[in-house]
Amino acid sequence: MFLELEKEVYHHVGIDWWLEEVKLLIQPWWETDSHTVRHMVLVKPTKTLEEDRKSVRNLLGLTKEEDWPTFNLSSMDLFIWNCRGAGNARFRRNLRELVRLHQPDMMVLMETKVEISSMGMFFNNLGYTALTHVDPIGRSGGIWLLWSPSQLNVRVQNASSQIITATISRQDYPDWVLSAIYASPNICLRDKLWNDLSALAQHTQDPWLVAGDFNDYSSVEDKRSFSSATSQNLSQSQRNSQKFSDRISSCNLMDLGCVGPRLT
Template structure:
């Protein structure tokens, strides 16, 4: 069985990343890993992840200390083609050994309203062209209901309704 892992790591620049990943996986490393909100401006993160046995990668740098996405995979277990990428997402065509082909969109939505609008417009455009199984994972920096939030200020109900309508 293939293993996939998505983690909003909220920063991957410090030296604890590899140690924490090894602890999370114990004896079994995933075949495909996506890290969001890496806050990493350069691909040195990819080199550190390669030390875990990954040999394929895609990287979107953060802008300053905000955002960033990194995907790594084991090419003997999964064939990955990068179809599209931009500041907020990767769009892949994936095929795990012995499994059907599917599309995967991994998202880290920038918490800036006009950039989120661009993301949703892109997703609508992608959706119009997709007739295969499609998986969308990620952090949209929005919530769909009040019970998804703990602490802090009250969520904006209009924003929640907009997110509910989109998903």
């Protein structure tokens, strides 16, 4: 973060589930002792805590006497992996370790490159005894959705070579919709995928998570060959990234970001 001297800026942040936004005032600050001048940044809320609480109570329709509602929003753990081939010992070894570490309730595997029938009882032995799948065409693509029926219920709405959409239900939690994506590298087929997603966006009322491999990028910085691109290629990359960003916005989707190495 860079802050120009003598300037104030406002930074919007989300705090917990019940606040739409909190506005923080960020100010430059200098502290001088006998030897050095320390440059710091002072961050403080623009409203008092009492004013923020009053705003939240009004938002929730609570009186002064009513307690804050409490929710446990940690519904389930979901594991999504573009495995780039599931028909080898390395995949099985890595997946066993990932399941041991994270114990996901549901898994989405993409670009499997083999049919689910080739896996035998492998997933059953890991505890995932329910599944829906789209097998690859030849050695291209494949989406597998696997879960433990003792933990949740999955109702598949539709499935194609690029998308599986399902409603996820779990006791004591609201239903939500998952669209697991493996987008085709073919531009025309990818256009059809986004037409389907746009239609889903218009008719889906429940919370909706769209996740997977879109074979696209929302910023030219996310493209591996960006540094060596010509001006013509760069211009085309910028148009492509803008198109992808526009599609995300048109579906009222929000990029959740990621943590970890770039280009993964």
